[in-house]
Structure formats: C-alpha cells, structure tokens
Amino acid sequence: MEQHIGSKSGSERSLRIAVMLLVAASGALESVSFLGLERVFAGVMTSNLALLGMAVGRGESVGVTAAVLALAGFGLGVLIGAWYTRGSATAATRWPRCVVVVLAAEAVLLAVGALVWGLTGGRPGETTRYVMQVGAGLAMGAQSAAMVAAGHTAAPTTYLTGTLATYIVKGVHGGRQGVWVPLRFAGLVVGAGVSAALLKEARAWAALPPVVLMLCALAVACAPLGARRHGSAGRS
Template identity: 70%
Template sequence: MRIKPAEGRFLRLAVVLLVAASGGIEATSFLGLGHVFAGVMTSNLALLGMAAGRGEPLDVTAALLALGGFGAGTALAAWYTRASVTSATHWPRRVMVVLVAEAVLLALGASVWGFTGGRPGEAVRDVLQCGAALAMGAQSAAMVAAGKAAAPTTYLTGTLAAYIVKGIGTGSPGLWVPLRFAALVAGAALCAVMLDKARPWALLPSVVLVMCALAVAYLPEAHPPSAAGHSA
C-alpha cells in the first residue's frame, strides 16, 4: 500500500504541533513550577542526583513529582492503547482519546494556573507539576502506540542523532525533522515570553496547540482516501 502525500502531511503537521505544545509545557514547567522538566526524564534524573548531592529537598521533590507523573501517564496510556492496531495513514482511535484526555488535563491545569494569577502556592504548584508530567508521559506513550504514523514529540535527542547520522549517510535528511526542532524552540519561546508578559495565560498556548494537533490528525480519518488512491 502506498500512502498519499496529503495523508502524510496531515500526520506530520500534527506531530509538529504536538512538539510545539511540548516546548511550551517544558518552558512553563521549568520556569514557572519546580525548575524541572515535564517530559525530559534524562535531565530530571540528573537534576535529582545533583539536588540530592547538594542537599536541596525542594528540588528533589520537584524532580520526583515529575518522574512519578511522567511514569504514571506513560503507564496509563500504554495500558489503554495496548490493543490498538497501528496504521500508516491515521492514528488509532485510542491514541486520539489519549490526546483528548491530555488536552483536557492541560486545560484544567491552565485554568488553575490562571485562577492563581500564574503564581500558585506550593501544594498547587506540586499538583500542576505532576499533572504536566503526566500529560507528557501520556503523549509520549500515545506516539509510541501510533507506530510509524507518528514520531517522538517530548524528547528529541535521539531524533537529532538519527537526523545527523541519516543526513550524513544519505545526503537527504528531509525537512520535517528540522520543523520539529523549530517547533520545540518556538513553543518554548512563546510560553517563556507569556510567563514574563502575560503570566496567567502562559499555559494556554500548549492547550490550543494540542487541540489543533488533534484536529489536523483527524483529517485523514474524516476524509479517507478512495480506493483509487492506493496501489497494491
């Protein structure tokens, strides 16, 4: 079966939008919550070790909350999507449900964040930190469940390494991977600016970006290709 180019563009654009949302969440998590990342567990493990070595219990707590939330989100999404049948032309329904749940969770977090003026107390901040990590874990597991129709959206170190290796090996690394890097930077930059200029609204861009990704990813399913669009 051959995928029509338009179908691939829809799903790749959805991935780019999810990466931008992740960048925004990481910026808000690091700059506005506990100075840890919501979706980059390698960095959090290093931060956990450094904080423990320096005897800083607050930093240890934040890192543990992020690790626990990410692990819980990943496990729940993996359990829910375990029976999903992957497709090269669209994301499975259960993957879409996980992303809808992520959008709802982020919207709740954005509402709480806005209600506190972007300056939550310690207990609320801890809940928001864990919730953000849970959302990132769920998104990561959803992209794994989507198979070849998706790509990593919360951690791009391996993507960067593969891009460089394939680029050197083939001479034609493609455009979509750099777009994901640019989206990560743009999402983080936008939310960092909003934390400074419009702090109560800083979580809103990530919510909107996840919802846009859902809408774009739904297009191939809403308008399935005709039989003539495929060849054996």
C-alpha cells in the first residue's frame, strides 16, 4: 500500500513538472512569435483580439493580417486537438495516450518550425513568417486542447491570467497555496527570457528552446508510465 501511495505521489509530481515545462515552452514560443514573427502572440488570444481591434482602429492591414492568422491557427489547433482527444478518460496519475500523442505532434511541428527558422538565419521572408505564425498558433491551440482533455492532472499552459487571479484570491481567502503555481509563472518568464536572449545574441537558435522544453515535458510525463511497465515486467 505504501509503495502504491509513493508511486502515485511520484506520478503526480512528474505531471506537475511536465506542466511547468510546457508553460516554459509556451513562454519561449511567445518570444519568437511576438519578437521574431508578426508582433502577435501564439497562445494568448485575448491579447490578439485586442491587437486586432487596435490594428483595425489604426487602419494597419499588416497588424490585422497577423492577428487573424494567429487566431485562425490557434482555433484550428484547438479544433484538431479536441477532435482527437474527444471521449478520452483521464486517469488519476497519468495523461491519456491521446493527450501524449497531441503533445508529441506539437513537438514535431515546433521542430519543423525551428528548422525553417534556423535555415533562414532567424529572418524568414514575409510569406514564411505568415505560415510560421499560423503554425505557432496551431501548436498552442493543440496544447491547450490537450491540457483540457488531461483534466485535473494538468493545468493551463498557454495563458495564466486566470491562474494568477485564482492564486491571489485563494491567498486572500486563506486557502492553501502550493509552490507549483509560482513555479509555472517562473517557467513562463524563464522560457520567454531564454528565447528573447537568443533572438538578440544568436537569432538562428531562438526557436530551439520551445522544442527542447516540449521534449523534456514529454519525457518527464511518460517516465512514470515506463517505470511502472518495467516494474510489472520484473515482477512477472
């Protein structure tokens, strides 16, 4: 019984770390999207809607196009992710296989984007930037859908406004505050900072951190499952 409890606790901790890494990957991608592509966000659609309104109000067609592309990519990503993960049953200590598949597909998409970014020296042409903007939005939309499908074993990773508000309200109301929410905030800042620094100092490598962080998140999330299978095989 104690071994089972310890295994469950370890699995939950691994998933929390995986969520933190996904948040860091989102932050890194936001830096590339906003500073390196079209001055819109890949996963924060509230801000993109505001940017769209500002662009329309100022008559800036380029800004309108960029915001619409980001919104369209995100919406498509959510649609695909929701379709693929529909009907999934969330276990208490692991993510459903379909959630892992969606995140793995996102990692591949980000890797392709990082390759294109690197081959262009971090300065893709206009058409390529537009395609990459849609791809970035699609990746964040798919990740958002995957986290919804993962249920209580996950948390928002592409937007943290509600998370921040809830954390503050619970603190004021005397609720129990854990360390994982601040760690997610820190992950977002660190991820964004790393890619922003690379955009300044080594631009061709700026799109790599989101890929590395995504792969780390997948490895951490899947490690307990692999350990359990190995343990079961050993006992048999």
